[in-house]
Amino acid sequence: xxDLEHAIQTVRFLAVDAVEKAxxxxxxxPMGLATVGVELFTQxxxxxxxxxxxxxxxxxxxxxxxxxxxxxxxxxxxxYDLSLEDLQAFRQWGSKTPGHPxxxxxxxxxxxxxxxxxxxxxAVGLALASKMAGARVNAADNALIDYRVFVVASDGDLMEGVxxxxxxxxxxxxxxxxVVIYDDNRITIDGSTEIAFTDDVQKCFEGYGWSTxxxxxxxxxxxRGAINRALTASARPSLIRARTxxxxxxxxxxxxxxxxxxxxxxxxxxxxxxxxxxPDSPMFRVTPESYAPFKARVVQNQxxxxxxxxxxxxxxxxxxxxxxxxxxxxxxxxxxEQLIVAAGTKALATRRIANQxxxxxxxxxxxxxxxxxxxxxxxxxxxxxxxxxxxxxxxGKNLHFGVREHGMSAILNGLSLSGFFxxxxxxxLIFSDYMRPGMRLSALMERQVVYLFSHDTVxxxxxxxxxxxxxxxxxxxxxxxxxxxxxxxPMECAAAWYxxxxxxxxxxxxxxxxxxLPVLERPASFEPRTVLKGAYVVSDVEKPExxxxxxxxxxxxxxxxxxxxxxxGRRIRVISAPCWELFRALPKAEREALLTPxxxxxxxxxxxxxxxxxxxxxxGLVIGHDAFGISAPWQRIQQExxxxxxxxxxxxxxxxxx
Numbered sequence: 001x002x003d004l005e006h007a008i009q010t011v012r013f014l015a016v017d018a019v020e021k022a023x024x025x026x027x028x029x030p031m032g033l034a035t036v037g038v039e040l041f042t043q044x045x046x047x048x049x050x051x052x053x054x055x056x057x058x059x060x061x062x063x064x065x066x067x068x069x070x071x072x073x074x075x076x077x078x079x080y081d082l083s084l085e086d087l088q089a090f091r092q093w094g095s096k097t098p099g100h101p102x103x104x105x106x107x108x109x110x111x112x113x114x115x116x117x118x119x120x121x122x123a124v125g126l127a128l129a130s131k132m133a134g135a136r137v138n139a140a141d142n143a144l145i146d147y148r149v150f151v152v153a154s155d156g157d158l159m160e161g162v163x164x165x166x167x168x169x170x171x172x173x174x175x176x177x178x179v180v181i182y183d184d185n186r187i188t189i190d191g192s193t194e195i196a197f198t199d200d201v202q203k204c205f206e207g208y209g210w211s212t213x214x215x216x217x218x219x220x221x222x223x224r225g226a227i228n229r230a231l232t233a234s235a236r237p238s239l240i241r242a243r244t245x246x247x248x249x250x251x252x253x254x255x256x257x258x259x260x261x262x263x264x265x266x267x268x269x270x271x272x273x274x275x276x277x278x279p280d281s282p283m284f285r286v287t288p289e290s291y292a293p294f295k296a297r298v299v300q301n302q303x304x305x306x307x308x309x310x311x312x313x314x315x316x317x318x319x320x321x322x323x324x325x326x327x328x329x330x331x332x333x334x335x336x337e338q339l340i341v342a343a344g345t346k347a348l349a350t351r352r353i354a355n356q357x358x359x360x361x362x363x364x365x366x367x368x369x370x371x372x373x374x375x376x377x378x379x380x381x382x383x384x385x386x387x388x389x390x391x392x393x394x395x396g397k398n399l400h401f402g403v404r405e406h407g408m409s410a411i412l413n414g415l416s417l418s419g420f421f422x423x424x425x426x427x428x429l430i431f432s433d434y435m436r437p438g439m440r441l442s443a444l445m446e447r448q449v450v451y452l453f454s455h456d457t458v459x460x461x462x463x464x465x466x467x468x469x470x471x472x473x474x475x476x477x478x479x480x481x482x483x484x485x486x487x488x489x490p491m492e493c494a495a496a497w498y499x500x501x502x503x504x505x506x507x508x509x510x511x512x513x514x515x516x517l518p519v520l521e522r523p524a525s526f527e528p529r530t531v532l533k534g535a536y537v538v539s540d541v542e543k544p545e546x547x548x549x550x551x552x553x554x555x556x557x558x559x560x561x562x563x564x565x566x567x568x569g570r571r572i573r574v575i576s577a578p579c580w581e582l583f584r585a586l587p588k589a590e591r592e593a594l595l596t597p598x599x600x601x602x603x604x605x606x607x608x609x610x611x612x613x614x615x616x617x618x619x620g621l622v623i624g625h626d627a628f629g630i631s632a633p634w635q636r637i638q639q640e641x642x643x644x645x646x647x648x649x650x651x652x653x654x655x656x657x658x
Contacts, residue, residue, distance in 0.1 A: 003292040004220065007077065008038045009278055010290035012249070014076070015069035016272070017283040018090035018097070020263045025091060025099065028259035030070035032185050032217070032244035033152060037074045039223045040150055040181075042293040044231075048305045049079035049298060052107050055327075055419065056147050056308055059110045059126050063119025063163075064154035064183065065100040066261070071109065072097045077286070077294045080108040084284050103417065103445050111417055112445050115437050117160030118410050120180065123151045124166040125414020125423075127178040127237070128389075128399075132369065133326065133420040135395040137319050142311055144319070145420075148231065151180040155193050158182060158201060162437070165407025167237075171209030172402075174235035174391040179227060182239055183217065185246040191257050205239040217242030235391065249276050325366045326420045329501075335364055336498045340528055343490035347519050350552070351454040351512040353493040355380040358424075358452075361497045362386065362397065368501075369415070370424030370450070371399030373408050373431065379454040379512075381426035399423075405431050409438025416447040422501070426452035428460070429469040429511055432476060442507040443481040450500045451509040456486065456552060457606040457625075459515050459638065464631030473511065474608040477580060481506040485579045486552035486605075488538075489520045492578045495531035499579070511552065515634050518556040520576070534582025535575050535594060541566075544573035546656055547595055549615065550604040551577050558604050560645035561652060570657060573599075600656055606643055621655040623648060 015030035100114030230238030247259035387396025
């Protein structure tokens with residue numbers, strides 16, 4: 001047995017032993033993919049386990065994250081900070097080896113995978129980022145960024161629509177630095193893929209503009225040739241269909257769904273090891289021969305990294321300045337003030353104001369890039385004069401994602417994971433539902449991604465209830481670590497973008513109006529950074545008898561309603577709450593100073609009311625909308641649904657002052 005063959009067997013049985021010891025996990029895919037994994041890590045991938053964040057390392061994405069035991073075994077043998085003890089703690093509390101790979105948790109893991117198809121979308125974003133960063137920092141004689149992205153994907157990944165959306169865009173852009181190895185083992189949890197998936201995958205991807213090839217996934221030399229040919233494909237991403245056998249080598253479970261998501265069992269594990277000529281004990285057996293091919297590759301890669309560091313040293317001052325802009329993202333001390341100036345002082349729709357702020361934001365932070373799911377002119381998210389990213393030129397900042405919201409959200413995560421860009425994506429708020437899985441993952445991975453959502457309530461108007469969001473504000477607020485800003489005027493738009501630019505531990509969503517909104521009046525002494533607390537008093541009164549909380553377009557109406565009630569002697573404090581998540585994070589004393597314990601509260605936000613009920617209490621009033629909308633001009637909708645100032649004032653009076 002050669003060292004390479006020994007390494008393949010080691011990976012196979014480390015993965016199986018990890019699943020067996022945990023009595024939980026997916027042994028079948030790692031058994032079938034061991035040859036693919038070892039071939040990639042020992043022959044193709046550029047990486048240095050001593051510097052896992054080397055900017056020009058190749059990225060490896062295990063899109064079928066349920067096969068995590070494969071990845072952990074490879075990372076251990078490759079020399080990352082992942083011990084045999086970590087493998088033995090697979091899927092246990094506090095371990096470095098959770099059930100699905102998590103970026104930032106396990107050294108060498110490039111993205112969090114598990115929800116199938118997302119990894120392919122992330123990979124497209126990472127490959128796109130390589131091309132875009134290269135267009136900014138590479139010189140003719142000194143290419144600093146040209147990393148490749150390698151993906152292992154399952155049948156399930158390719159069934160998911162998000163993967164197809166992302167693959168279509170990758171083919172359109174000609175991302176030749178992207179190689180997907182499709183694990184064609186023809187088994188899913190429910191049985192043979194014949195029951196639901198009979199696509200000719202190669203023809204599908206050829207239609208997307210990809211180069212494709214089919215090989216035996218257990219033949220290392222065949223794989224090597226296919227990967228080398230893929231890396232020379234001109235202006236086309238590549239799909240390699242690797243025919244494998246799930247549970248490879250298991251006498252009783254190979255090619256059966258029984259080994260997909262359950263341990264082999266002690267008897268079958270022993271039989272499998274015996275059939276392979278592998279000792280039944282000890283478990284987690286590793287020998288010097290297991291490490292040898294990996295160590296040889298690491299030595300070669302470390303020489304490449306050392307050469308790269310010299311390349312970076314001799315880069316021009318201008319190139320290093322661009323590099324710092326992309327990676328360090330330093331802002332001037334008066335950045336917020338500059339954004340406020342850019343916001344202007346006119347009563348406009350917040351989608352228009354946010355776009356004005358966005359121009360200045362991208363000027364101050366060149367790492368900002370992004371685009372829209374075919375709605376840039378409606379959301380107003382274009383960066384003017386910044387150029388479009390296309391197959392022939394990746395130097396622009398504007399991305400056209402097409403009508404692919406799900407794919408867009410996954411690609412945005414990949415762009416962010418590259419370390420070079422702060423990406424934004426835009427569409428109507430109603431279509432955030434199509435983006436939700438990617439948004440949830442950006443929050444889980446703590447990625448700095450910006451989401452721009454316009455047409456934020458039933459005031460979208462004539463397009464009717466299919467396009468009018470109702471529950472979206474509430475459900476987005478339920479996503480942990482997602483900060484949702486719903487600005488009411490220019491100053492709040494500026495603060496929202498500033499927060500998105502300065503927040504490095506998670507995503508920010510800006511939710512914007514279609515209709516024009518009034519500019520809120522504030523005292524000359526008002527400190528703009530107060531907005532960054534998430535909620536603040538926008539219109540006060542001595543000894544308030546009611547605290548009225550409003551967001552976005554409802555703030556101006558709330559102030560009008562206050563004035564109406566003031567005429568009858570009622571004292572109401574109006575709070576604008578552009579980002580409730582930030583407010584909830586304030587110390588209790590600050591929150592209570594604003595909300596005034598013992599004073600009744602009301603909330604006014606045109607959307608689902610349930611999430612606000614805990615804020616106002618059981619006896620409190622939430623003025624919102626818990627039904628679908630209707631097609632009509634927004635002014636008529638406001639009148640018919642009772643969201644005008646007079647009706648709001650009447651409802652408050654009836655509820656609190658009757």
